[in-house]
Amino acid sequence: MAVSGGASTETISLPITPMLDIFSILVTFLLMSYSSDPISHDPNPALELPDSKTTVSLDEVPAVVVSKNEVLVNDKKVVTVIGGTVEKRHTTQGAIYPLFQELVKLNTTNKNYADASAKSGGDKVSTLTLEMDKNHRFELMKMIMLSAQQAKFVTFKLVVSKEKS
């Protein structure tokens, strides 16, 4: 206010030391919590991951995501989940048929890629990364695993939230 009067030549200096303190603390915190995981992946917002003590880090983006209400394969909705299970009309021999069809396509794509890039690809072809809501029952997990098993996926990487030690 004094400056706006025009007559005064008094200089006002803004104290920036507190701001520098905050910045230093924030930078330190962010640098300490900076993740050096090979893959940065944000879990689907419609699900909650279970906590685990594992130290093994995520190495590929999950192919199958089972949120509270739907099953997605590479972000494409395959089937709706109602009351923690799938409608009977979508199931055959305990497996989810639309999911099985999508996984067969995925496995073929993986295999073609492995052949084209002349890699052994054995692990990639038979491994499926699964991200699932922690409140689902094993009943649904079994259906998904059976669908994947019939599409020739035999190893599963279950995505979990690492517990802070």
Place this chain on the structure above:
Amino acid sequence: MSRKKNKRHVPQDIPDVELNIMPFIDIFSLLNTFLLFTATFVSIGLLRVQVPFLSNATPDSKPTRSLDINVDVGRDQIVLRTAYTIAPTDKTSNSFSSSPDGIAAFHRALIDLKHRNPRDDKVTLYSDEDVSYHKLVEVLDAIKIDDSIDTSDGVTDNNKLYPKVVMGSVLL
């Protein structure tokens, strides 16, 4: 004495010197913005499991005596069953509650089993359909994770107690 000396050496005509901290603030702002945008506040991990599959590999002509470890997970209890593949089979069965204390006791029993049979690394897990996924992950942690490994020392894989877990219930 020293004060007097210092006073004597203070120069009279030094101009006011101010450190220019603007570049410093600029760097901090940019670093903050970059770190806030790239920060991931949920650290994601993996647990590897297998499902049974048919193989046309020829079976071993001379089977060795190994320990078969089976875990049955129910809503309220966990049963640990063991038996050797060749007689004497020495079958055992122990029940644990599915509370945190029960899971800790189950983990200790597995550690004890590993000490007695260090060569065995596979567990077959059977689960009831009404068991929740997070409960199953707790049991998988108890089976796979070796608590004695110091994870603060840059260890990237602590899944070393029983690393191979086969989901026995996933069968057509």
